Amino acid sequence: MNSGAILEAAGLTKEFKGFVAVNNVNLTVERGSIHALIGPNGAGKTTLFNLLTKFLQPTHGAIRYQGRDITRMQPADIARLGLVRSFQISAVFPHMTALENVRIALQRRRGDSFDFWRSEKVLSKFNSEAAGLLADVGLTEFSDVRASDLSYGRKRALEIATTLALNPEMLLLDEPMAGMAQQDIERISALIRRISKNRTILMVEHNLSVVASLSNRITVLARGKVLAEGDYAAVSKDPRVIEAYIGA
Ligand code: ADP
Numbered sequence: 001m002n003s004g005a006i007l008e009a010a011g012l013t014k015e016f017k018g019f020v021a022v023n024n025v026n027l028t029v030e031r032g033s034i035h036a037l038i039g040p041n042g043a044g045k046t047t048l049f050n051l052l053t054k055f056l057q058p059t060h061g062a063i064r065y066q067g068r069d070i071t072r073m074q075p076a077d078i079a080r081l082g083l084v085r086s087f088q089i090s091a092v093f094p095h096m097t098a099l100e101n102v103r104i105a106l107q108r109r110r111g112d113s114f115d116f117w118r119s120e121k122v123l124s125k126f127n128s129e130a131a132g133l134l135a136d137v138g139l140t141e142f143s144d145v146r147a148s149d150l151s152y153g154r155k156r157a158l159e160i161a162t163t164l165a166l167n168p169e170m171l172l173l174d175e176p177m178a179g180m181a182q183q184d185i186e187r188i189s190a191l192i193r194r195i196s197k198n199r200t201i202l203m204v205e206h207n208l209s210v211v212a213s214l215s216n217r218i219t220v221l222a223r224g225k226v227l228a229e230g231d232y233a234a235v236s237k238d239p240r241v242i243e244a245y246i247g248a
Pocket of ligand 1 (some may be wrong): 047
């Protein structure tokens with residue numbers, strides 16, 4: 001294992017009824033990096049992301065996280081090891097406030113029963129921890145707003161706060177900027193930069209200007225294979241990458 005690596009995939013392959021969506025991919029994510037996975041539509045990004053987060057089982061290949069083989073582990077088990085995928089928006093409880101959502105995520109991490117919350121002292125301790133996480137994502141003034149009443153961008157920030165409640169060492173973000181207005185993109189970019197200070201981030205992202213400004217390492221996929229790897233300056237000049245995007 002490469003000493004700087006936190007996550008390594010070797011020979012990762014996923015076939016769907018004979019169609020090879022991810023084809024013998026080797027990927028190394030360095031500890032502390034913001035690593036982006038890009039590529040034209042149909043390149044296999046979502047499939048690879050689902051393999052790495054254990055939402056899909058690979059046909060062949062292996063995945064190691066912090067030196068440990070996680071190839072056959074379940075998402076909940078790898079979350080306990082510190083590798084966490086951001087929740088889908090639907091996993092945020094719409095009728096609960098931002099604060100309550102984060103508190104429940106903290107509760108999930110501890111695996112406590114609901115009875116536990118009947119203690120006022122414990123409740124106030126976790127409320128203040130939840131408030132701290134909301135401050136980290138810039139949602140302090142929205143603590144008491146129901147999740148369903150938050151703007152799209154703020155819902156995503158809340159989703160990141162509930163993910164941070166699990167105290168991950170590595171965060172996997174699935175298109176964090178999807179469907180966002182420019183103002184939200186700037187806010188979430190600043191947030192990702194901030195939370196990356198003591199964490200590793202791997203994200204699938206379509207918005208190439210976001211990828212250019214945030215990532216220090218980029219893997220370009222095309223037709224299920226790694227086409228190029230490097231920083232943005234390098235991959236954006238690569239003729240094979242240009243051709244894959246134009247030809248897509
Ligand atoms: P991307 O995220 O880069 O757009 P995907 O990983 O979604 O690409 O898809 C890669 C290829 O695998 C596509 O051709 C897609 O149709 C195919 N694919 C993805 N999921 C399935 C599935 N469950 N069954 C069959 N084919 C699939």
